[in-house]
Amino acid sequence: MRFENLEIWQRSVELSVEIYEHFSGHRDFGFKDQITRSSLSLPSNIAEGYERNSDREKALFLNYAKGSAGELRTQVHIGSRIGYISEAVGIRWIEEVEQLSRMLFAIIRRMQ
Structure with a gap:
């Protein structure tokens, strides 16, 4: 299966x-860099995992993606508290990241 077809x-x-x-x-380039890189890391690690040959390697990269999800959630929480992200947007992003993290967990579990 092509990773591009994965929900x-x-x-x-x-x-x-x-x-x-x-x-x-x-204008806060440090925060902007961190949050955009962690958001980019999530789909990138999913893609890299699905391009690997073994389930063990695939699970490793999906675990990296799950770690990036935790990092991203943390940054959204902080961004919301310091006023960079509105409350409504922050809640929506956190809910989406939590759902993605649960999906990753389920995929990883099936591989083990």
């Missing part, structure tokens, strides 16, 4: 695009 990859790409667009003109 989890498609949704994580959409989230990353939305985060990049949200922070496109942002």
Whole structure:
């Protein structure tokens, strides 16, 4: 199966695009760099995992993606608290990342 056909990859790409667009003109380059890189890491690690040959390697990269999801959730929480992200957007992003993390967990579990 091509990773581009996976719902989890498609949704994580959409989230990353939305985060990049949200922070496109942002002046806090340190925060902007961190949150966009963690959002980019999520679909990138899913893609890399699905390009690997063994379930063991695939699970390793999906675990990296799950770690990136935790990093991204943390940054969204902080961004919301310091006023960089509105409460409504922050809640929506956190809910989406939590769903993606649960999906990753289920996929990883099936491989083991």
